Amino acid sequence: MQFIVIGRDGTDENALERRMAAREAHLETARKMYESGNWLYAAAILNDEGNMAGSMIVCDFESRDALKREWLDNEAYVKGNVWETVEITKAAVAPFWVRK
Numbered sequence: 001m002q003f004i005v006i007g008r009d010g011t012d013e014n015a016l017e018r019r020m021a022a023r024e025a026h027l028e029t030a031r032k033m034y035e036s037g038n039w040l041y042a043a044a045i046l047n048d049e050g051n052m053a054g055s056m057i058v059c060d061f062e063s064r065d066a067l068k069r070e071w072l073d074n075e076a077y078v079k080g081n082v083w084e085t086v087e088i089t090k091a092a093v094a095p096f097w098v099r100k
Helices: 015-035 064-070
Strands: 002-009 039-046 052-060 083-091
Touching: 002 015, 002 039, 002 064, 015 039, 015 052, 052 083, 064 083
Parallel strands: none
Antiparallel strands: 002 052, 002 083, 039 052
């Protein structure tokens, strides 16, 4: 089952600092999730100044519970209070984007 996950960073003065502190751990998880086939693609969301202010991930997990258990429960941006909000929406990814 595919999902679109949008994590929006906090807007306080330390938000970018928290993101940068957690970024290496986030990217390591991203690499593992991509290699396992769970992440199809991802992008940073930029604010008007061009700074990272959130993330968008298109992913494939057995269920919403599996997504949370296998990824979000251990996501550095969640644990590091980078993402202020996380939106999870079911999606139907075009067949040529899904790796088997």
